[in-house]
Amino acid sequence: MSLALATRIARRELRGGIKGFRVFLACLALGIAAIAAVGTVRESINAGLEREGASILGGDVSIELTYRFIAAPERAWLDGLGAVSEIVDFRSMAVVTRGEDSERALTQVKGVDGAYPLYGVVGLAPDVPLEQALAGQGGVPGAVMDRVLKDRLGLGVGDVFRLGTQDFVVMATLTGEPDSGTGGFGLGPRTLVATSALENSGLLQPGTLFETEYRLRLAPDADLDALKAEVAERLEDTGYRWRDRRNGAPGVTRFVERLSAFLVLVGLAGLAVGGVGVASAVRAHLEGKTGVIATLKTLGAEGRLIFQIYLIQIAILSALGMVIGVILGAAAPLLFAPMIEARLPVPTAFAIYPKPLFEAALYGALTALLFTLWPLARTEQIRAAALYRDLGAATGTMPRPFYIAVLIAVMLALVAVAAGLSGLAWLTLYAALGLGAAFVALMGAAALVRALAKRGARSRAVRGHSALRLALGSVGGPGGEATSVVLSLGLGLTVLAAVGQIDANLRGAIARDLPDVAPSYFMVDIQTDQLEGFRARLDDDPGVSAVETAPMLRGVVSKINGRDATEVAPDHWVVRGDRGITYAAQPGEDTTVTAGEWWPVDYTGPPQVSFAADEAAEIGLSLGDTITVNILGREITAEITSFRAVDFSTAGIGFILTLNPAALAGAPHTHIATIYADEESEAAILRDLANAYPNITAIRVRDAIDRVTVILGGIAAAITYGALATLITGGVVLIGAAAAGERARTYEAAILKTLGASRATILGSFALRSAILGAAAGLVAIGAGGIAGWAVSRFVMDTDFVFEPVSALIIVIGGVVVTMLAGLAFAWRPLAARPARVLRGAE
């Protein structure tokens, strides 16, 4: 009964239209749209990956081995299952010799057979068949090359270059590689050759770092799970890695999931900013309804009915905001699909996906409820006496405990939903706590600014400075927009400041930490018999300050204490894929053993391992635990007898696992080296070493860093776009606050004009007021954003944090300018209005 009546009255009340709710709708719709858009892009990528899983993977199934080819019986078995394509993938140096000079560049080589590609098409320019291109000409095998590499080496079609000791002729430019999404992080541009042509290159010797992949094309109805089980049985102990078309690029999927979850959190911050606008709009609406509410109470309406009436109104408007937001969020990615597709290295299938839209709407509904409940609950306390005594809205009173309990429940539900949907429970919890803390800090700052302004307005120091006193008076006086402006702008700027700090630190971490200590070259695949000559060349060079070498094998951490490693530490990078492993008779000069004992120099007992201390702590390992590594199909189980401090940030040699030499005796392996040299000596070192040992691959650390920087820049840009949505919402709230204050300012300006204030004085006062609020919001934002930036850099990105003052300064100035612009945009009417019209209108 009461609800039906409430609905009827609410409907009648809405006849006045929703003009006053533009900011409400804009805030809610923008926040929801941003989250829905991020979700839609995520789903589109996932759908694209799924649709083209086989093509991205290069087959329905891929079995990957680390520096070995599959044994003949297993290959024969695979051949019986369907079409098989064998791929070899490794890094090498492409060398071009022109007379005396030679040029070289790092490349990621892919050796293929005649069956490649099982799915998709290789794009070549000129458009020749791949088989014909790889056949080469004039007895020299052919290669196709990425344009970047071709240009860098100055190669044209028909030119010859060398990989190891084998010459190749460039037959075409590689413009499209159907299975490029699976390679992960390649350090060099791609060169595609026939595997058979690599036989005499000296690049695929035992112990060198290469991967082989066996791709299968199966019938569409093939039972992948059964096959997976059979492969597990047949290839047990080979350290193989299985992937199938159902998830062709797990790395990409994981990355997209993580990044989009992070962006949703940024979007939620935007929704929180919008929430401030929603709350202000509802409060203003209800304040305007004080007379109506008092009349209804006079006529016998109970507080509960009043609450229901306005809850229904707000629910209808929230639903409208949600619909607008969901439509915008679904449409924007579709509209920008061609642009987004062009920038993404993975396939996408843009469409309308209900799941992310539902998620966004759920976030929107909870946020709307969270921010409107407080002002709604207070309507109960408006007294009928408000009609004949100017009691105003029931500000400053607390809602009943029941509503406060509901409020807390909604807040917890919102955090739980965000944690559940993003899959980043801890990050969400910390983000929620951070946001809550920023909220409290901003409320505190607003209260402080108001108290200081109130004091300031009364202080003798400002007497005679009318504009300043007027500004302070209106900031510190009753009513006013101080709290909502500081809150909305402050939250928006906090998110931006945090992103600014994270971005600067992300870029800075590389620029700041590496150049001083990073080596010039990182060299891999040095054969044991080459090591002496290699060292001799460098030891004689005065430009070389240090050379470190270490034997290296690659293996997979397969078991921890006898249990499957991926079960013990499912998400840890150490157990994902293969790792570099070394051996040493005694700890190196720079090695610090943090716990346990190193084995004796001539130790030949059961295998022992020294584990990196930080990573061990993350996985939860203790001394005495056993680690099983699979190296070239051989399982070696070693006891952890010591932990070492390993610093991976220096780009020097760092191994997670170091075993005693006897444990790895007989395993084919190569050596890696880091060379610290003057920049002037770098070119000569590379030339001499590459000429003497063509199989050695040199990775120029500076180039690698540049590549990482570009990737990190892309991530930072995505996050900045997310933060921009938050700032736009903040801007809408700000404009809403300024617009809502326009009436009060018009009235104030009219009185001031009557009292003799010039327009300049009034304008000055308005500008000062905005500047005070903007500066307060900006200063808190720097503090809160700085702390958030520190926390994310330190705990999520694992980099050192340095406060970045330039972006901080821009934030404060931006805050002041934006608030002033919003305030002044709505100052025109108050200044232009004739006092008589305004003051008589108010009577």
Added chain:
Amino acid sequence: MADPILSLTDITLSLDGNAGRVDILKGISLTVARGETVGLVGPSGSGKSSLLMLMGGLDRATGGRVTVLGQDITDMDEDALARFRREHMGVVFQSFHLIPTMTALENVATPLELAGAPDAFERAEAELAAVGLGARTGHYPAQMSGGEQQRVALARAAAPRPAILLADEPTGNLDGATGEAIMDLLFGLRDRHGATLILVTHAPELAARCDRTIRLEDGRIAPEHRAAAE
């Protein structure tokens, strides 16, 4: 008239509203002498308040001239009008129009401050004490009764010692006793400072306290008052 402080010549005022153009004042000529008290009376909608607003430069006439203290204020811009008011005029409204974000003291001190008075707050305090509100200086308008708010408004209008006090139904929102007290204060202030007082009122007993009464009807001065207006 000897030494006129204010004169209106053939004033017209028309406003464009939703219902079309409305002629509010239809050719009013009027002179007020220095130190005089004038009551503007007439039925609702006759244009009394609009006329008072034009005298204070708070609105702009469609036609005719307004001369105050020998200066033609008809074509002055907004800022010049504001400066003119702060030097020569005090205005009291029916709805008080105090600035809600300012205390009583700050409200009264504001015109003094705008006029550059170095002792604005001391004078404001004295002015509030003179209207019996010495103990309420720190209160905001919302914390005061209607009568108290109007006393603050009176103090604010009188504080800069204007030559002309304009009052638009200053007791219209108050009960009889409070209204009477306010009028006593208003006339007391006028008597003390010798200002010219022009008062819009519905109350015949208030009009009777004025030196002269001018009646408006439908935007014109009533025929029997025309001679008295010039």
